[in-house]
Amino acid sequence: MTQWLVLSVIFVPWLGALLLALSSDRAPRLQHLVASAFAVVTGLLSLCLLPLVTERTVVSVAAGSVFGNFTFVPDGLSVFLTVIAAVIGCLAVIFSIDYMHGEAQLGRYYSLVLLFIGSMTGMVLTSSMLLLFFFWEMMAFCSYALISFYNDDPKAVAGGMKALIMTQTGGVGLLAGALIAYSFLGTYDIQTFLAYAHRLPEFALSIMAFGFLIGAAAKSAQVPFHTWLPGAMEAPTPISALIHAATMVNAGVYLLARFYPAFAAVPGWTTAVVVVGVLSAFLGAVMAITASDLKRTLAYSTISQLGYMVYAVGVGAVYASQFHLMSHAVFKALLFLGAGAVIHAVGTRDMRQMGGLGQKMPFVRNVFIIGTLALAGLPFVNGFWSKELVLEEGLAHGPLWAYILMVLGAGLTAAYSLRMVYMVFYGTAKKEHHVHDAPAAMRTALAPLALGTLVTWLLAGWLSELLTGSLPYHLSHLHAPGTVELIVDVLTAPATLVAIVVIAAGLLAWWYRDLFASLSKAAALPAAMAGADFGFEWLNRVIVGSTLLAGSVLRLTQTGHLSWNALGIAGGAIAVLGLLVWGS
Template identity: 40%
Template sequence: MIDYAWLIPLFPLVSFLLLIIFGKKIREGSSVLSIFFVFLSFILAVLVLIERFSEASVKHKWVWLRAGDVDISFGFEVTALGALMLFIVTLVSLLVHVYSKGYMKGDERLPTFYAYLGLFTFAMLGLVISTNLLQLYIFWELVGLGSFLLIGFYFFKEEAKAAAKKAFIMTRIGDVGLFIGMILIFWYAGSFEYDAIFRAIYTGDLPPYMITITAILIFIGAMGKSGQFPLHTWLPDAMEGPTPVSALIHAATMVAAGVYLVATMFPLFSASTVAMQTVAIVGAFTAIFAASIGLVQTDIKRVLAYSTVSQLGYMMLALGSAGYVAGIFHLTTHAFFKALLFLAAGSVIHAVHTQNINKMGGLQKKMKVTGTLFLIGTLAISGVPLLSGFFSKDEILAATWMNGNYVLFTLAVIAAFLTAFYMFRLYFLVFTGETKTKEEVHESPRVMTYPMIVLGVLAVVAGYINTPWFGTFLGDWLTKDVGFKVEEAHGPVWIMIVATLVSFAGIALAYFIYGKKSISRNWAGGTETSLYNLLKEKYYVDELYNMTVIPITKGIAHVLRLFEVYVVEGIAVLIGSVVKGTSNLGSKLQNGNVQVYGTVTAVSLAVLVIILLYTGGDLR
């Protein structure tokens, strides 16, 4: 079945094309058609994953462009990581497609919505099976296009249009780094193929200083897609899109693309200590930075958005600390519990018609399925023992400690405490206490709850695939295939104990403040403190950009515009005038008068004779 893996991204593309052409005619049937094609992709992805457990990597490529001795190929490759990503992306996409059938019911642009979902899924799956950097970059940009369309789906809302534009521009900034890094690699390695790039590292064709430069440039691209500081500001604003879109973009697809890129190029990063430290530092800082902002958010989706930024920081910290398996492990578990949390949040919004958590409360009684599943997702992301997030986060902490990054380890532990606190703050405010909404609250339909139940089960059991109880299956499988040495993180037991205590401490504090309410919310000064305002305004990063980066960029654009108008266009006008004047002169000479022609011929011959006499016949 691996030889047919190219069909996995093809099915969503077919769905996209059919809906673009016939969507208006089938309308409500568009959901069934789209779900059918994504289901085919999922079934094939499962078969490929099963076969990939026992088979080696499969690679098929064909020459796309040829220039001299350089061949640029296009094809598909199924590595262990690729097979895992195919499974995760198709599963989450399928569940989001099914969930959307209930959430988006009655929307006038339903066919368009499903068409965009198909395009986005196609782009992400194409990225996963790419055989080289250039092919990955093409699908990378298509992912950006798909996210732009989905985030701005409610284009009639100014906030949605602004969010889509912001996401597109911010990620393009990172993409410039990726593009430059890719070109530099091609210049030195002579190829975009992964194997050739890694070979150039070991043979010395890619010098050590260039390894560092290209790795950091590629990481800048990953920072944009995965919302790492300082290119993170687009991700929370992307919540303006439909909630199912948030589950797809912020769980297993777009934001995971940056982590996938770093993991794919891990031999390049691991060959540079500076690059690895850069990835780890940015990841750790982003984890605690975003977690602190999540403490004071009042929009249910924005809380989850900042938790996504924070969790992506954990993944980058793991990769930068040489925890290759830990990073991929957390990517896997995060895909399930974060998709669950977003879909459960969508279920709540669907019922109460608001995203403000201060206007919710007491929903557990009326939405038992949603409330229970949200609690499972919250327990998982908080790192509570025996749930998936506990195992993967523990491995990240172990990798960080074993790599000697003690300061970053401390930041990660603090971020774990903050995560448990703000996630249970969210749970208690939404599902416990008195009901504050005036809406007639009811549980979501089965078409919405069933996908959440599947994710709820995975949020519990997914973590066991890389535990000693199951022979650390995931780590052994991934490391056997990568072709380079990867050490699995096995830290001391006290790290697991500390992580557990920190998690329970965060939960307990949230319970006493927002659950039992035995501690006042103003225990740390309330909403009047400068710290609260700093967090509420997200450290004023957007304001800083508005005062510095944007005016500077506009100034440069204005100068370039003047240069274009007065220099480039001026030269073009001058050349045109000269040509026009010359042609006018020529047209006057070409008047049909034989005497004029004879005179011109005689003068020309005379000039030629004079030149020959002067030079002695030597015209060199």
């Protein structure tokens, strides 16, 4: 039973992807219907997995001595992320019915979305590091192809290429780590690795730990690999909500959380994770406050919020990171889809051209404000509880300087959240737009997310049961409280009071921004630095540029002459033969 459910959560969306890839673009209504049906079924199947959580291997396919066994383990962490990917994927597909209405090539769009959902569920459910890498790269491919969905727009193509190259670079770290584990333990199985990680020599474990950190930072758009995420905003907005806010970018946090018990003892690793998280959270918030593009603001805020989760893993609070991941997935999907409704109605992404939209789109305004409350961390929506828990754990187990920067980041988050809402929905209209409120399918997707933002924190106790029940190696790192315990804990912690004061200061600072007008010259330099991604763009240029250069050099080997190709084959065969003879 469980094994069929695990496989169907992966293969049902893939079947849908295959059908849609083969479907004719002349029947768009049928395509919308088929895609939604497959997405909804996947969402329901993922929910059916919840009562069946187990730490046993339920599916094991022998794939030979090179690839090891392809194993799947639906434990608490996996099933939790499967549900997030499948349910938010389902809502994003429903939202697309209105958002992509009248667009060409819907078959390509929907088949890539469903392929992505299947890959994401496979990535979290598998217990084989090699298979994890394969699913990881499939997600990267779907992300690339969907960023470049409007493939006649050079900015979209460049953004997709950048995202692909940056995340693949990180993927090399993941593959290297998996191969090291295999060479020492003779298996790719994650459970076995977590049990016997201490038997690996220290240098091998260090290479693995930092390789995985690079992979996670590249996937989760953490400093210094974060520059691809703002470029990824050329994608259709439901894609930004699904892949670049709620699911795929969480893969890095998942990876760190999954392997935390094995790597926590590696010297310097937890500090490195904390530094990456703090820098991303703080710099992301600064960049968000200077951005004027609505989707880029949300992208920087995603970088910042993912920084909070990475920081939580770094201080050893795996539960807090997953709890914030759940809150963030829900409220950021809500914010992105709300932004999508606005962009769809107005036709621009520039917040300076918006303003005064609140009266014309009351429904979108209301749900967007709920999402913003959660992003800012105001009581008592889901973002408040999870962010306070992260900060509290950070104060208790992490260094003080990191905590101070994180609290300042929370203040900045409140300021840019208020700025975003004000610029879009209030003030005077900068331009005359013929705007209508969100249509039915958009509302169908937005309403559950808004409701979720208000109530998912009540699931805290359930989440801690889910995680503690099936993660034997994580038990000592979880610090998982029940719901009541969490409420008492958060409300009585001094960290909460500090954070609320800073958040209020952030809100006031933006509200009375005229008072600080004299400071704006002093702020010009940091603002310019924020606009230039704090100089991390150079790293991105080096990686992307060298990859493209290598491509153009290697292109010379493709002469198209048969005899050169035959020589290459013969030379390759001789080289392999030589290696075998030499190696034996």
